[in-house]
Amino acid sequence: MSQEINSTNQNPAGDLLVVENLTTTFQTARGALPAVGGVSFRLGANEILGVVGESGSGKTVLSRTIMGLQPRTNVEVGGSVLLDGHQIVGATDEDLRDIWGTKVAMIFQDPMTSLNPVTKIGKQIGESLQVRLGMNKAEAKARVIELLTLVGIPSPEERYDAYPTQLSGGMRQRVMIAIALACNPTLLLADEPTTGLDVTIQAQILNLLDELQLKMKMSVILVTHDLGVVATRTDRIIVMYAGRIVEMGTTKEVFRNHKMPYTRALLESTPRVSNPSHTRLQTIPGRPPNLLKLTEGCAFAPRCSRATEKCSQERPTLEPTGVDGHYFACWNPLEDQAAPVSIQTGTIKEIGEDNVRG
Ligand SMILES: Nc1ncnc2c1ncn2[C@@H]1O[C@H](COP(=O)(O)OP(=O)(O)O)[C@@H](O)[C@H]1O
Numbered sequence: 001m002s003q004e005i006n007s008t009n010q011n012p013a014g015d016l017l018v019v020e021n022l023t024t025t026f027q028t029a030r031g032a033l034p035a036v037g038g039v040s041f042r043l044g045a046n047e048i049l050g051v052v053g054e055s056g057s058g059k060t061v062l063s064r065t066i067m068g069l070q071p072r073t074n075v076e077v078g079g080s081v082l083l084d085g086h087q088i089v090g091a092t093d094e095d096l097r098d099i100w101g102t103k104v105a106m107i108f109q110d111p112m113t114s115l116n117p118v119t120k121i122g123k124q125i126g127e128s129l130q131v132r133l134g135m136n137k138a139e140a141k142a143r144v145i146e147l148l149t150l151v152g153i154p155s156p157e158e159r160y161d162a163y164p165t166q167l168s169g170g171m172r173q174r175v176m177i178a179i180a181l182a183c184n185p186t187l188l189l190a191d192e193p194t195t196g197l198d199v200t201i202q203a204q205i206l207n208l209l210d211e212l213q214l215k216m217k218m219s220v221i222l223v224t225h226d227l228g229v230v231a232t233r234t235d236r237i238i239v240m241y242a243g244r245i246v247e248m249g250t251t252k253e254v255f256r257n258h259k260m261p262y263t264r265a266l267l268e269s270t271p272r273v274s275n276p277s278h279t280r281l282q283t284i285p286g287r288p289p290n291l292l293k294l295t296e297g298c299a300f301a302p303r304c305s306r307a308t309e310k311c312s313q314e315r316p317t318l319e320p321t322g323v324d325g326h327y328f329a330c331w332n333p334l335e336d337q338a339a340p341v342s343i344q345t346g347t348i349k350e351i352g353e354d355n356v357r358g
């Protein structure tokens with residue numbers, strides 16, 4: 001069943017991105033694997049949306065499908081991704097080339113897989129300026145120096161001639177951000193942009209993304225398995241489980257008034273400042289479901305302490321709570337409000353009424 005949402009008043013600023021009943025199914029040797037199982041949401045101009053969920057919940061496949069980056073073979077994409085009036089689902093490579101960079105750009109977890117190790121970083125950033133924006137070599141070089149400065153790379157004139165391997169992990173991620181932002185995209189997809197970096201560098205990169213979002217007036221989709229990363233940086237949050245949205249709402253609503261037991265479990269397994277470092281974090285019992293063997297019921301049922309018979313028979317649909325575009329999919333929603341928590345992510349942030357975005 002699809003997750004249809006009538007979200008007419010969620011984004012008063014206007015919808016830059018409208019995703020409707022999006023499905024991405026891989027044909028594998030062991031059968032059809034529904035990595036994204038019918039996802040619908042809207043994103044406003046200048047909005048920062050967090051997409052969270054455990055590993056394997058479909059975050060990367062969703063992001064790549066929104067970009068139109070899925071390979072053409074052994075994958076079936078259904079539904080609609082309307083980005084600033086452009087339909088991404090079914091778009092030709094030529095259409096997509098017009099959109100990539102200028103409308104939407106993506107940064108990935110590991111910059112080394114995207115950067116060419118044998119090409120100087122200045123050239124890699126400048127390529128799209130020449131090809132896409134028609135700049136000549138000198139104009140492109142001047143703009144690359146500006147971009148290197150913008151993303152906080154010291155001595156940009158010298159670094160222009162550096163190779164990726166001569167830079168630290170954090171600096172390489174800054175180069176990736178410069179490449180992504182070179183043609184002024186209206187939407188930036190950041191897929192685990194700081195996973196694998198040490199906590200101080202993580203915070204610096206996330207702060208940089210915050211600054212750039214404001215400066216460049218972009219919308220951002222920040223994808224992460226770490227709720228601590230999205231707590232203070234996003235306007236709204238989507239929680240994914242087994243390729244579907246199980247809860248979404250403003251950041252404050254999702255943190256304080258979540259209804260879905262999985263959201264509570266994710267929160268309880270996030271490191272907190274209030275937890276002394278020797279305290280063991282609660283982990284979510286059980287394993288994420290095998291997507292090749294999804295049943296008719298709630299995919300979280302085998303791991304859920306609130307599961308009833310109905311849960312294993314019928315999949316809950318997303319229902320509104322009536323507050324600020326807050327939706328949840330659960331037959332036995334939580335009724336208590338979550339306590340304010342302090343979460344540690346690079347820098348320590350106290351999460352309370354005042355400093356959760358949204
Ligand atoms: N090319 C592919 N072929 C088959 N299955 C895939 C492919 N890419 C991803 N998957 C599967 O899709 C599911 C979602 O993966 P992914 O989006 O990477 O999760 P996340 O980013 O949330 O960790 C996983 O079960 C993964 O194994």
Ligand code: SF4
Binds near residue numbers: 306316329332
């Ligand atoms: S629908 Fe049932 S199994 Fe699923 S999260 Fe809610 S209570 Fe748990």
Ligand SMILES: [Mg+2]
Binds near residue numbers: 060061191192
């Ligand atoms: Mg991923």
